[in-house]
Amino acid sequence: MKVPNLVSFLRHCSSLEHIRQAHGFMVPAGLLNDNVIFAQFIEACSSLGYSSYAYLVFTHKRPKPNVYLYNTMINVLSPMEAISLYNNIFFAGLRPDTYSVPYVLKAVIRLSAVEVGRQIHCQAIGTGLDSNVNVVTSLVRMYSFCGCILDARKVFDGMNVRDVALSNAMVAGYVKMGDVDSAWKVFEEMPERDLISWTSVIAGYAQMKRPKEAVMVFRRMQVENLEPDEVTVLAVLSACAHLGSAELGARIHNYMQKLGFSRKLHLNNALIDMYAKSGSIRKALDVFRSMKERSVITWTTMISGLALHGLGREASEMFSQMESALVKPNEITFIAILSACSHAGLVEMGRWYFNNMALQHGIQPKVEHYGCMIDLLGRAGYLQEAWELVRGMPFEANAAIWGSLLAASNIHGDTDLGEHALQQLMMLEPHNSGNYTLLSNIYAAFGGWDESGMVRKFMRDTGVKKMPGGSFIEVNNRVHQFNAGDTSHSEFYGIFEVLREIFNQLKMVGHLQKERIELLDFDE
Structure with missing residues (x-):
């Protein structure tokens, strides 16, 4: 076998037997001393999952490897190896180069071994x-991936010449640290940006629930006439889902x-989610039906979308x-289907799914599944059964479960259960104003105005403030945001008049009782 043929053979190796054949040829031909050929041998081994074989050959190499081969080997080994x-480079009397440090720091990141990273940083300074x-x-x-963002910034600031x-x-x-405002400042200061720059910021805002x-x-x-890639599209679809922006x-x-992305499974899953959350369940179904490949995530996303629209039977x-x-x-599929049953009031169906999770599918219910079931029972008025389920759970109830019980108490007027749920929530979420508001509404709706006033007084005395609700609406491809009590919108007075007219019409046809209407204005 000649050298050109060996190079081609290494590129097309598909088994350990091929690796051994190549090795068997390289030894008598003296090609283990050819750094370029040996590096290709290492990469061939790595591509097939036989890095340990390459490492064994590497450690017995004579003469000793140079830095180039060390770098190639470091890049394919497990983090600890x-x-x-990398440390052996120094013992071999060699000096790391500008490839050695980035390669070994990838291993440090995988281990989150920041102290090892600091040592390598010191060595980089020394060399x-x-x-x-x-x-x-x-x-x-x-430093960033290890959570040491201040160290990362210090290193960044110490570099006068910065590339993209x-x-x-x-x-x-x-x-990664959730500080998207600081990310934006760095982004704005960049003299030039590439697609990664834009996508990182878009994804950051989307992850931090700042879709606008x-x-x-x-x-x-x-x-800027920059064409998005799959990652960009995924981030923007997530933002559209949070905004409910179907047009965008x-x-x-x-x-x-x-761009030819219409067959990408993860993007189609995101499309289904976006359309469902934007109110276009038919379009979500159209995307689902057009998909030739569907994963469990696809099915779960579609079930979750139907649940969101109250289509429990569907x-x-x-x-x-x-x-x-x-x-x-x-x-997660069972969370979605139980949620669907809850939104549609399908109690028996929900019981069936909950009871058969473990029996048929070997999935033990977790706190989220119990939460869905308690919400289902509470909405339907089975408060005693919901309470018994809470008491029988194999783990402590979380705030979501107590919140479901409090909401159910509000719907069905069970002040005793509401008080108990609020006591638990006060320990778990002492500053969540919504919990106090619900209990106050329970009292007020059933004539307990003194008790309602006491709840509001307690909120004032303890400094609990009601967080204003908010919503988004898309009109003519523009997303408008509204917050309770905010009068800054340019068309506020016109909008308010329309709402007043709708409100009056609802009162006339009896959809709202006077007492319940007054509760909507609770703002203390």
């Missing part, structure tokens, strides 16, 4: 590598088709279709 081999932009970028990534990759690393670090900003950045990106979501859908039918397609439901 990579760090150990003068801390002025190299690639090394600095890897240090920023390492370094700034992107700093932006990504802030996004995410959409704003995306629109700025469009002005539909435009993103068109983008997907134009969700149950979808669950049956999923089973017929031999797709195994998971824990």
Whole structure:
């Protein structure tokens, strides 16, 4: 076998036998001393999952490997082995180069071994590598991913000449820490940006439930004539779902088709979620039906969307279709179907799913499943059964469960259960004004005005303030945000007059009782 043939053979290796054949040829031909050929041998082993074989050959290599081969080997080893081999560079009398540090820091990130990372940082300073932009970028990534954002920023600020990759690393670090405002400041200071820059900020805003900003950045990106990739599209679809912006979501859908993304499973799943949360359940179903490949996430997202629209029986039918397609439901699927039963008031069906989770599918109910079931029973008026289920749970009830009981008490006028639920919530969520508001409404709705006043007084005395509710609405491709008590919208008075007219008409046809209407204005 000649060298060119060996190179081609290494590129097309598909088994351990092929690796051994290549090794058997390289030894007598003296090609283990050829650093380029040996590096390709290491990469061939790694691509097939035989890095340990390459490492064994590497450790017995004569003459000793150079830094180039050390780097190649470090890049394919497990994290612990990579760090150990990096240290061997010094024992071999060699010096790490600008590739050694980034490669070993990837291993540090995987282990979250920040103290090891600090040692490597010190070594980089000692060898003068801390002025190299690639090394600095890897240090920023390492500190960021290990949760040391201040250290990452210090390294970043110490670099006078920054390229896009370094700034992107700093932006990504802030996004990972949830500090999207700081990420935005770095982004704005960048002299040039690439798609990763834009996508990181968009994803950051979307993750922090700030969809308006995410959409704003995306629109700025469009002005820059930058074409989104799959990650960008996924982030924007998430923002559209939070905003309920079906029009923008539909435009993103068109983008997907134009860019050839329409067969991407994860993007179609996001489309279903976006359309369902934006009120377009038919479009969500259209996307679902057009998909040739469906995962359990696809089915679960569709069931969840149907649940959101109160289509419990349709969700149950979808669950049956999923089973017929031999797709195994998971824990989240059962949360979705139980939620569907709750929203549609399908008590018996909900009981059946809850009881058969473990029996038929081997999934033990968790606190989230109990929460759905308690919500279902509470909404339907089975307060005693809901209470018994809470008492019989194999774990402590969380705030969501007590909140469900409090809400059910509000609906059905059970002040005793409401008081007990609030006592538990006061320990778990002492500053959540919504809990106090619900109990006050329970008292007021059934004539307990003194008790209602006491709750409001307690809120004032303890400094609990009611957080204003808010909502989004999309009109003519523009998203408007409204918060309770906010009069800053330019068309506030016109909107208020329309609401007043709707309110009066509802009163006339008896959909709202006077006493219940007054509760809507509770703002203390």
